[in-house]
Amino acid sequence: MTRRHLTALAALLVFGFVRLPIELHIEGKARAARFHGVKLDRGVFEKVGQMGFVAALSGFRAVVADAFWIHAYGVWERVDWAAMKIDFDIVTTLQPRCVLFWDNSAWHMWANASIAALEDRKQPRAALRLKAQREYWRLGEDYLLRGIANNPDSAKLHTSLGSLYRDRFQDHAKAAEVYARGAALPDAPVYLHRFAAYELAKCPGREREAYEKLLAFYRKGEDEHLPTLLKHLGELQEKLNVPADQKVNTSPPPAKP
Amino acid sequence: MTAPAATPHKSFSLARVYAIGSNTLLELVRLKVFYFLLLFALLGIGVSFFTSKMTFQEQSQVLKHAALGMMSIFTWLLAVLATAMLLPKDIEERTLYTILAKPVPRLEYLLGKLTGVLALLAIALVVMVAMFTLVLYAQQQSALAAVASQLAPGPDLEAARQQVRADTFTANLVPGIALIYVKAAVCAAVTLLLSTFASSAIFTIIVSVMVFIIGHVQPIAREYLMITEKGASELARFFLGLVALLIPDMRAFTLLDDLAVAIPFELFMQTAGLGVLYVTVYFLVGYLVFAGKEL
Numbered sequence A: 001m002t003r004r005h006l007t008a009l010a011a012l013l014v015f016g017f018v019r020l021p022i023e024l025h026i027e028g029k030a031r032a033a034r035f036h037g038v039k040l041d042r043g044v045f046e047k048v049g050q051m052g053f054v055a056a057l058s059g060f061r062a063v064v065a066d067a068f069w070i071h072a073y074g075v076w077e078r079v080d081w082a083a084m085k086i087d088f089d090i091v092t093t094l095q096p097r098c099v100l101f102w103d104n105s106a107w108h109m110w111a112n113a114s115i116a117a118l119e120d121r122k123q124p125r126a127a128l129r130l131k132a133q134r135e136y137w138r139l140g141e142d143y144l145l146r147g148i149a150n151n152p153d154s155a156k157l158h159t160s161l162g163s164l165y166r167d168r169f170q171d172h173a174k175a176a177e178v179y180a181r182g183a184a185l186p187d188a189p190v191y192l193h194r195f196a197a198y199e200l201a202k203c204p205g206r207e208r209e210a211y212e213k214l215l216a217f218y219r220k221g222e223d224e225h226l227p228t229l230l231k232h233l234g235e236l237q238e239k240l241n242v243p244a245d246q247k248v249n250t251s252p253p254p255a256k257p
Numbered sequence B: 001m002t003a004p005a006a007t008p009h010k011s012f013s014l015a016r017v018y019a020i021g022s023n024t025l026l027e028l029v030r031l032k033v034f035y036f037l038l039l040f041a042l043l044g045i046g047v048s049f050f051t052s053k054m055t056f057q058e059q060s061q062v063l064k065h066a067a068l069g070m071m072s073i074f075t076w077l078l079a080v081l082a083t084a085m086l087l088p089k090d091i092e093e094r095t096l097y098t099i100l101a102k103p104v105p106r107l108e109y110l111l112g113k114l115t116g117v118l119a120l121l122a123i124a125l126v127v128m129v130a131m132f133t134l135v136l137y138a139q140q141q142s143a144l145a146a147v148a149s150q151l152a153p154g155p156d157l158e159a160a161r162q163q164v165r166a167d168t169f170t171a172n173l174v175p176g177i178a179l180i181y182v183k184a185a186v187c188a189a190v191t192l193l194l195s196t197f198a199s200s201a202i203f204t205i206i207v208s209v210m211v212f213i214i215g216h217v218q219p220i221a222r223e224y225l226m227i228t229e230k231g232a233s234e235l236a237r238f239f240l241g242l243v244a245l246l247i248p249d250m251r252a253f254t255l256l257d258d259l260a261v262a263i264p265f266e267l268f269m270q271t272a273g274l275g276v277l278y279v280t281v282y283f284l285v286g287y288l289v290f291a292g293k294e295l
Helices: A003-032 A042-077 A081-094 A099-118 A126-150 A155-169 A172-183 A191-201 A207-218 A227-239 B014-030 B033-050 B056-084 B086-092 B095-101 B106-150 B155-168 B173-197 B201-225 B234-246 B265-291
Strands: none
Touching: A003 B201, A003 B234, A003 B265, A042 A081, A042 A099, A042 B056, A042 B201, A081 A099, A081 A126, A099 A126, A099 A155, A099 B056, A126 A155, A155 A172, A155 A191, A172 A191, A191 A207, A191 A227, A207 A227, B014 B033, B014 B106, B033 B056, B033 B106, B056 B086, B056 B106, B056 B155, B056 B173, B056 B201, B086 B095, B086 B106, B086 B173, B086 B201, B095 B106, B106 B155, B106 B173, B106 B265, B173 B201, B173 B265, B201 B234
């Protein structure tokens, strides 16, 4: 090794010290913008294998995740739900900021796998089929909850979780709560506000709260006089014994020519 | 008849750098390096085949990830392989001696070589981006046609169209692709530095690939270096400190791994600036070694 080589090495070390604070600053900014959030640890290694792990480490995490997503579709054609879940776990671990992966993984579990479990001809006992169906709902719920934990700003995941509580678990209080949280997000669709109120209307003891919310929508104008809103409002007026002079007209508007 | 007055020799000339750079680019193009684009196109077709049963959003997402991943891989490989063979090839063909026998400083020679590789990377990336945009546009048009056939004209159709457009061309594609280029440029500069003291191209390639891989875990080494509490092994800190100080942070440029997250402009500019700093310093250190190299 010549003197020049040693000088070059020393220059690289000095540059290393100079750039450390710059790198730390950029790393901090990236983390604040929610980048580099994935911890590639032993758990990921066991899931993706040696090659996948090296590829993920080398900056090709998204490509590895996509390869497993494509693989999951192949597994879906063979109707192997357990293998699909393994693939979904890998994909969501590698791409926790991708809402689509969380949403679709959840959907495959609570919709497709749960129906397959309910109609499983190999299982003669209906009680066990129903139990399996509920377990798949729980798996779907788990994906959505973890998806929301990683993407708290996603109205899409809140919508899906609210619909899961509403349509499958029939848990209207939870559905109302999730819809309301989703409705507060910047990219929330307009209907999410109404959905929260509709679900609240189905919760015993919270009729007054639901009525106030629905009434507020009603008073916004004719565009909000939607059939479901009018139906819930009419039912609540009866339930809450709203005086006749305070009742609003909940009969459906005449059809436009 | 009097002889024309000789123009004074400049100690540094951009024209000479340009001449060496354009010759380097020409040499690399003659090596048919662009054949890899065929592979890129084939991979694109392969991805389209595998994703044919997916929804439009999934197709678009997978296509983007795969295409950007391939761009990243190809530009990296191109940067490493093309740069690693520059000096050994010139020495073997004795072109280096012919050039340096003329009044061409070694700085200009090295800068010309790096410029040639950077131009090659830029051309390759532009072609890949053009192919990718074309496929993405075709996919978008097909999705828009499908939406139009499913929904009646009205606000729902317009909302669905907007959703399709938003799912296809996302705003972070441009800074993300620019960072792919910066990352490849850093790889080229590191490889050039290695090749100034390496004895063979194979050695340069192997070490450069290792630097690339280790560079992605460099933040972990850096984190360990910053640990101040007792319990952290001094020996481990020393070795990880060397990694943190000698190896560039390649993960900083891998923002496209989280395609769903928008890249803030300030973060993009700072990351690109860090890349330019890496390229400049590694090039200058490379020159320091090359300037004293016995040829």
